Amino acid sequence: MKYVRFKQGETDKYGVLKEEEIIVLTGSPLNGDSTQTDEKVNIEEVRLISPLVPNEIIGIGANFFADEKDRPEWLPDTPIFFSKPKHSVIGTGDSIELPPGVESVKFESEIAVIIGKQARNIDESDYLDYIFGITVANDVTSPDYFREDGHWFVGKSFPSFTPLGPVIETDVKLENVMIQSYVNGKPFQNSPTSHMIISIPQMITYLSQVTVLNPGDVILTGSPVGADFVKAGDVVSCTVTGVSTLENPVIQSKTTKKVTLI
Structure with missing residues (x-):
């Protein structure tokens, strides 16, 4: 549905x-x-x-390999998870606003998993019982605000930096799903879920051991190789096959002052 x-x-x-x-x-x-x-x-x-106002937003970084020959032999000891504020959420057709003074902003097409019931210390075999549905996400990112030690929060938190939608698909089939992106009609990303380093079942199970996942929580499951930079005037389309396409124009923010501490 x-x-x-x-x-x-x-x-x-x-x-x-x-x-x-x-x-x-x-x-x-x-x-x-x-x-x-x-x-x-x-x-x-x-x-x-946007198909929901999330309770919490949790993302994972560096979760795709480009080709089967690049598949890591071992899973990471500690996956790279980060959070995003829910005020960064917009819907399909809404504008992604480029912050003033920022030189680089990237799009990242992803599957967003929506939690349907509270999950704590679950068994991996039961992970589907805790998913309400999936939607399409664009984890917009400004590397200008990344720190060398890996702190990503600021660079991912600007208003409009988490487009979601346009639908929530509850008939969840994650095998052989393709995650794609286009800018002005030009293709950039096109990878299957089988190229995830940490699978969605592993991700949900791991997070349920670390924290309590609640209904309305959104998990951004990682972006394939091929994400690139955008500029004002571009239109970004993110597609998850079998779900939908999320499309957003890119504009320059009307704010003129760059974010600094001074």
């Missing part, structure tokens, strides 16, 4: 997407309190927004 969230007047609503038609829901499917109504709207008549 494909869920969307959209603006109807001043109200944010959820719906079930069937081809070009949205069946309007009461409540939120993430909270388990939604029911289908008799109301239907055409997808062209509403504005889609």
Whole structure:
């Protein structure tokens, strides 16, 4: 099933997407309190927004290899996880804003896993029981704000730096899924989930041992080789096959002062 969230007047609503038609829901499917109504709207008549407001956002870095011959022999002792603020989330069609004075901003197409129920110390074989669904993500990043010791938070936290959507797919099939990206129609990324170093089941299991995963948490599962830089005027499209395509234009922020401590 494909869920969307959209603006109807001043109200944010959820719906079930069937081809070009949205069946309007009461409540939120993430909270388990939604029911289908008799109301239907055409997808062209509403504005889609991010499919959820995440509870927490956790990402993983350096999680793809380019070719099977590059597959690491061993898993890392400590995976590279980081967090992103939920105010960085935007929906499909919304603009990615380049911060003032920043020389480099990258797109990173990814699968975003949405947690459906609390997970703590789970067995890997049960990981699907804790997934509500998946969506498409763009983990926008400014390496200008990375530190040499690996601190990534600032460079990933600007408003608009986490596009999500446009749908949540609850029929989760992660085998042979391709993660792709395009800038102005030119292809950049195109890798299968089998090129992940740490798989999604391993990721969720590991995180459930480190912390408590709660409904509405979003896990960004890593970006394939091929991510590149963008500039104002570009349009970035991120695709997860079998799910959807997330598309965002890139603009220059109206703010003029670069972020500094002075």
